[in-house]
Amino acid sequence: MEDLSSQLPTLDKYIGRIKRQQTEDKDCSKWDVEKGLPHLPVPDLDATLTKYLRCLEPIQSSEEFDRTKQLVDQFRAPKDIIGQRLQDMLIEHASKSENYAVDWWLEDMYLANPLPLPINSNPAFVLPQQHFANTEDYLKFIAKLISGILDYKVLIDGRALPIDRATSREKGQPLCMEQYYRLFSCYRMPDVPQDRLIQIRNSKVVHHQVEHVIVVYRNQFFVLSVVINFTRLDEDDIYSLLRRIVRMADDDPYASDDVGIYTSLPRRNWAHIRTELMKDSLNRDSLDLIERCIFIICLDQSESSNDSEDDGESVNFSKATKRDFVSLGEQILHGGRNTINAANRWYDKTMQFIIGTDGLFGLNYEHSPAEAIAVIQLIEHLFKYMEEKSRERFRRSKSLCELPVPHRLKWNLNNFLRQNLLVAKQSLQEAINNFDMRILKFTDYGKEFPKEHNMSPDAFVQMCLQFTYFKMYNKLVSTYESASTRRFHLGRVDNIRANTPEALLWARAMVDETGNISAAEKLRLFRQAMQAQTDLMVQNILGNGMDCHMLALKQIARDNNLPIPELFLDPGYALSNHFSLSTSQVTTNINDSFICYGAVVPDGYGCSYNVRSDYILFCISSFNNCSTTNSQEFAESLTDTLYEIRDLCTLVQRQQQTIALRRPSYAAKLVAQQSISSNSIHINEQNNNN
Numbered sequence: 003m004e005d006l007s008s009q010l011p012t013l014d015k016y017i018g019r020i021k022r023q024q025t026e027d028k029d030c031s032k033w034d035v036e037k038g039l040p041h042l043p044v045p046d047l048d049a050t051l052t053k054y055l056r057c058l059e060p061i062q063s064s065e066e067f068d069r070t071k072q073l074v075d076q077f078r079a080p081k082d083i084i085g086q087r088l089q090d091m092l093i094e095h096a097s098k099s100e101n102y103a104v105d106w107w108l109e110d111m112y113l114a115n116p117l118p119l120p121i122n123s124n125p126a127f128v129l130p131q132q133h134f135a136n137t138e139d140y141l142k143f144i145a146k147l148i149s150g151i152l153d154y155k156v157l158i159d160g161r162a163l164p165i166d167r168a169t170s171r172e173k174g175q176p177l178c179m180e181q182y183y184r185l186f187s188c189y190r191m192p193d194v195p196q197d198r199l200i201q202i203r204n205s206k207v208v209h210h211q212v213e214h215v216i217v218v219y220r221n222q223f224f225v226l227s228v229v230i231n232f233t234r235l236d237e238d239d240i241y242s243l244l245r246r247i248v249r250m251a252d253d254d255p256y257a258s259d260d261v262g263i264y265t266s267l268p269r270r271n272w273a274h275i276r277t278e279l280m281k282d283s284l285n286r287d288s289l290d291l292i293e294r295c296i297f298i299i300c301l302d303q304s305e306s307s308n309d310s311e312d313d314g315e316s317v318n319f320s321k322a323t324k325r326d327f328v329s330l331g332e333q334i335l336h337g338g339r340n341t342i343n344a345a346n347r348w349y350d351k352t353m354q355f356i357i358g359t360d361g362l363f364g365l366n367y368e369h370s371p372a373e374a375i376a377v378i379q380l381i382e383h384l385f386k387y388m389e390e391k392s393r394e395r396f397r398r399s400k401s402l403c404e405l406p407v408p409h410r411l412k413w414n415l416n417n418f419l420r421q422n423l424l425v426a427k428q429s430l431q432e433a434i435n436n437f438d439m440r441i442l443k444f445t446d447y448g449k450e451f452p453k454e455h456n457m458s459p460d461a462f463v464q465m466c467l468q469f470t471y472f473k474m475y476n477k478l479v480s481t482y483e484s485a486s487t488r489r490f491h492l493g494r495v496d497n498i499r500a501n502t503p504e505a506l507l508w509a510r511a512m513v514d515e516t517g518n519i520s521a522a523e524k525l526r527l528f529r530q531a532m533q534a535q536t537d538l539m540v541q542n543i544l545g546n547g548m549d550c551h552m553l554a555l556k557q558i559a560r561d562n563n564l565p566i567p568e569l570f571l572d573p574g575y576a577l578s579n580h581f582s583l584s585t586s587q588v589t590t591n592i593n594d595s596f597i598c599y600g601a602v603v604p605d606g607y608g609c610s611y612n613v614r615s616d617y618i619l620f621c622i623s624s625f626n627n628c629s630t631t632n633s634q635e636f637a638e639s640l641t642d643t644l645y646e647i648r649d650l651c652t653l654v655q656r657q658q659q660t661i662a663l664r665r666p667s668y669a670a671k672l673v674a675q676q677s678i679s680s681n682s683i684h685i686n687e688q689n690n691n692n
Contacts, residue, residue, distance in 0.1 A: 010153050012391040017157065020164040029174030030167050039178055042103060042490040044096050044554075045546045047089045051078055053538075053548040057499045058574050060478045060506040070574035077569045084567055088555045095558060101492035103550040106557040108494075112370040114196040116269050119349040120430070121437055121600035124366050125374060125610075126334035127381065128327070130594045132361040134319050141248065144299060144357055145241035148215060150388040151297065151355075152228055154380075155186055166379065168489060171540055177488040181372035182380060188371040189293045190350045192273035199370050202294050216292055217244065219301040220251040221258035221345040223411040225291055226299075230406070239405055247408045248301070259413045260345035263426040266336075266433075275422050279413075288411040298351045302343045302358035305333065319359065327441040331598040331621065334364035336434055344430055353377075373495060374597055375486060378590050385592065435626070437600060440633040442620040444644055449613040455651050459613045460539075460587050461532035464500040465508070466647060467585060467609060468531075470640045472509040475630075479582035482602070485542035487550075496547030500585075504534040512646070525654045528647070582606040587613065596621055604628055607636055618644070 024030040051074050058070055077085040096102035117123065134140040157163050163182055168175040189200045213229040224247045228235050235243075251257070264275050279285040292298075329338070334356055337344035347354065347366065354366045367377055415423070449459035464483060472478055478501040487493035508527035511519045541547060556570045569575065581602050588597040588610050598621035601608040608623040620640065624631035 010156060013153055013157070013387060016387050016390055017162070017164060024164065024167065027167075027174060031174070033167075033174050033176055035165050035176050039176065039489065039491040039493075041096070041099075042101050042487060042493060042550075043545045044089070044093050044102065045548070045551045047078060047085060049546065050548050050551045051085075054552060054578070056503060057480070057501060057548070058578055060501050060503050061480060061577065062574060066574060070572055073569045073572050073574075077567055085555075088559055088564075088567070091562065092554055092558050101490065103554050104492050104494055106553055107550055108199065108370060109196065110553055110557075112190075112197070113199065118266055118268050118429075118433065119190075119368065120266050120336040120347075120366075121433055122602070123599075124335075124349055124368055125597050125599040126331055127365040127367065127374075127377060127597050128330050128334055128595060129363045129365070129381070129592060131325060131330065132357075132363050134359065134361060136319055137245075137248065140319070140357075140359055141244045142237075142241055144301070145237045145244055146388065147355065147357070148226075148228070148240050148299065149237045150384055150391065152213075152234065153391070154384050154387060155296065158183055158186060166488070171543060172489070175489055177486075178491055178493050180492055181376040181488075181494075184371035185352055185376065185380060186296050188352050188368075190352075190368050190370055191293070192269050192276055192350070194270055194273050197269055197273075197370075200293070214291070214295055216295040216298045216348070216351075217247050217301065217408075218262065218298060218346050218348065219247060220255050220303070221260050221262060222251050223262070223288070223292065223348075224250070225295075225409040225411065227406065228296075230404075235405075242405055243408055250408065250410060257410065258345070259415055260423055260427075261413050261415075262347045263345040263423060263430060265347065265349040266344070266430045267422075267426050268429075271422075271425075275419065278416075278419060282414045284412055284414045288413060291409075291411060292348055292351070295351070297353040297355065298348055300343070300346050300354060300356040302333065302338075302346055302356055302362060304358060304360040305329070305338050305340050305342060323360070325360070325362065327443075327596070328439055330362055330364070331439060331441065331596070332434075332437070333358070333362055334366055335439075335598060335600075336430065336437070339434055341427070341431060341434070344427065373484065373486065374586065374588050378588065378597075382590065382592060437623065438626050438631075438633045439598060439621065439623045440637045441596070441598075442622060442637040442640060443617055444620070444641060445617045446644070447648065448616040448618055450615050451648065451651075455655075457529070457532060458536055461535040462647070463587070463611055463613060463618065464498075464535050464585065465505060465528060465531050466640065466643045467583060468500050468505045469509050469512060469647075470636065470643045471583060471607075472506075473513065473643070474636065474639055478506050478509070479606075480578055480580055481583040481585060482581040483585045483587075485539055485547065487543065487545060487547070489543065490545055496542040497549040498535065498538045498542055499548075500535050500538075500583075502531065502534040502538070504531040507531070521650060521653045525650055528650070580606075583609065585609045585611070587611055589613065598623065601625060601631075605630055607631060607633070609636075 055067075055071060055074055059067055062070065080086075092102065112123065115123065132143060134143065161179075161183060163179055165179060166177040167173070168177060184201070187202050189202055191198045191200050213227070215226045215228055217224045217226050226240070226243055226247070228240065261279075264272055267275070276289070279289060332338055333343065337347060343358075349366070350368060352368045352371050354368075356362065356364050356366060365377070365381065452459045452462040464481075468478060468481070481500045483498040483500060484495040485498045487496055504527070508524070508531040511524050511527050556566065559566055559570075582605060584599075584602040584606060585608075586597075589612055590596070596612055596619050597610050599608050599610065600623050604625055605628045606624065608621075610621045612619045620637065622633045622637050622640070624633045624636070
């Protein structure tokens with residue numbers, strides 16, 4: 003790799019400052035980053051089976067749970083020895099593996115999943131809406147973005163990123179960085195019986211390779227070469243090429259074959275179509291250029307207006323208005339409800355940046371190479387670097403390249419392929435119509451409130467989600483919350499299951515109408531449920547999670563041609579993996595930014611959340627064709643829950659003080675009960691009627 007100081011002085015200073023901060027930090031300095039990360043441990047078998055029973059006990063009937071418990075006892079009984087035999091085989095496998103769980107987990111979580119990528123798998127990372135005065139302003143922003151990504155990619159190709167450190171539980175511990183190094187070098191290829199994750203390049207040298215970005219505009223795909231004659235293009239050159247691309251597409255708006263829509267199909271359907279495409283050499287060349295590109299830039303048309311201006315602009319920028327979060331999220335997630343940009347995508351590519359003429363800005367990323375935290379931190383670093391680069395007023399020396407005419411990809415589609423274009427468009431439109439997303443920005447408090455009460459903000463929110471579901475359905479369900487295992491080599495995630503027996507006990511206490519459970523007892527049960535959640539989180543991040551271990555025991559039997567144990571054929575095992583609540587905390591410090599995604603089961607909810615100091619942002623999703631789910635009702639019930647928990651904490655903390663309720667809720671009943679039973683709280687008639 004060429005010397006950073008001579009090529010990218012601002013980047014060199016930015017990274018140097020981060021490394022110095024880590025060196026000076028006492029938590030970071032006690033760890034030897036040269037030592038290498040430990041391997042993911044194989045958890046104790048009895049401990050995993052105990053956790054398995056604990057996650058099923060709150061969601062099964064007593065008869066179902068008794069059956070599952072019998073199977074667990076059989077699995078670990080010494081006379082049967084099947085459980086211990088598989089455990090021993092797994093330990094031996096782990097001793098020879100870099101990470102015993104990651105390949106099986108990747109297959110189960112992503113590659114074997116036949117569902118379409120948009121909505122069901124690829125998350126949308128919505129970034130702050132921009133404002134562009136005209137086409138020049140719009141394209142210069144994109145040129146700056148591309149140039150900044152290419153600068154930062156120098157570090158990725160050289161594997162020179164500052165090492166992330168743990169911020170809790172063994173603070174300062176180095177974390178695995180491999181996910182970052184896959185972001186610009188991986189591609190998810192559709193295949194049968196399952197997809198393949200392809201590593202496109204491994205080179206540590208970027209400057210002298212033939213490198214290109216794919217730009218998609220008006221559903222047409224263009225090759226933007228960023229290295230020409232062994233020289234990286236500067237921002238001005240990139241801007242010039244972008245302007246040519248826009249003119250070419252505007253001059254011939256019907257040149258598109260809309261092939262990007264294929265990538266929105268169910269994975270096996272898309273695999274068969276790709277096989278048919280590959281029979282033609284023209285299609286093969288076009289596919290190869292898309293699959294080998296560094297990343298994709300999607301230039302989206304405005305959903306609100308396509309009016310032309312008198313001065314020749316293809317878009318009336320003056321009509322761009324501030325858009326609501328839902329419309330921004332939907333366009334990044336699946337192209338938007340009016341489908342103008344539905345084919346302006348290639349969902350198989352890991353990094354797909356989307357910029358609309360109305361200021362829409364975000365990222366749709368294919369999830370299999372990396373978790374959200376790697377993507378978020380990369381983007382936050384990139385933004386900070388680009389800001390510092392602008393302040394430095396550093397100008398790269400002119401590339402002095404003779405810029406070629408951008409290459410528009412061409413396709414040769416037979417009747418079968420054209421027929422499937424219509425199928426793909428109809429299928430995506432149905433999926434968009436079926437998708438129900440609501441965004442709740444709760445502004446009455448943020449993470450400072452639970453911290454003031456000595457509570458973990460994440461555990462606080464997780465219990466709020468559990469109680470919200472319980473109020474709506476009078477039960478708990480299997481819940482997914484990812485816990486990073488990056489403290490270990492090639493670590494990805496395991497699952498924190500918030501649906502604990504402690505959560506069920508607390509939820510039942512909260513809706514108790516007998517008046518026999520005091521507010522103090524309800525708060526004690528709430529803290530107990532949060533502690534159970536926190537304990538699971540700690541066990542997961544330290545390598546003792548349940549889900550990856552259970553999956554590995556099942557898969558090692560399969561891979562060694564052993565009969566699958568009855569424990570894994572039990573309906574309880576299927577129920578434990580039917581995540582009716584799929585949740586994740588996706589923290590970003592970029593204002594007006596969030597991540598959203600779809601529910602992972604047809605009758606479930608997806609819920610990402612970002613806990614800021616003074617507000618909490620929830621992105622709630624479900625499907626319209628399910629009669630039992632409703633994102634708006636969930637958001638309203640969740641709002642009530644957040645007030646109820648606030649009032650519960652306040653009630654216990656200030657026993658003699660009148661509580662001002664914003665509106666009737668379970669908290670109102672709670673206060674009334676306490677008033678009757680203890681006469682220690684006085685609520686006037688007016689407040690009681692509000």
